[in-house]
Amino acid sequence: MAEAAAPQKPLPQPDEASEPFFTGAMEGRLMIMRCTACGVARIPSRSHCDNCLSPDFEWEEASGRGTVHTFGVMHQKYHPGFFDELPYNLAVIELEEGPRLSTNLVGVENSAIRVGMPVVVDFQRYDDVALPKFRPA
Numbered sequence: 001m002a003e004a005a006a007p008q009k010p011l012p013q014p015d016e017a018s019e020p021f022f023t024g025a026m027e028g029r030l031m032i033m034r035c036t037a038c039g040v041a042r043i044p045s046r047s048h049c050d051n052c053l054s055p056d057f058e059w060e061e062a063s064g065r066g067t068v069h070t071f072g073v074m075h076q077k078y079h080p081g082f083f084d085e086l087p088y089n090l091a092v093i094e095l096e097e098g099p100r101l102s103t104n105l106v107g108v109e110n111s112a113i114r115v116g117m118p119v120v121v122d123f124q125r126y127d128d129v130a131l132p133k134f135r136p137a
């Protein structure tokens, strides 16, 4: 019997709607959607604007800057792919452009994370996908 592979983290699978976001991430660019009807920005890949329900939008590169809106530190084992990293943080970042993005903070001790902390995007690459993580600015 073959030895079982180490558990992997679940990773997002880009689809047609989110492909520009993930292509941008591989290039180190944080892509957001901007409603062309009302100008409100949103994170991918929502089909309609939360503000005016228009389906019309353009992709744009975000600044990559934001602040910690809220966060939590996970101590419980939920998925084997994360066991080695316990305790790890989950954070919601409010981007400078307005949308909020769920992610992890890197380059900071969990005990030093604060709501309102200025952060900047820091892409982490996993095989053929890159994910936007954030570190203190």
Ligand SMILES: [Zn+2]
Pocket: 035, 036, 037, 038, 039, 040, 049, 050, 051, 052, 053, 054
């Ligand atoms: Zn809109």
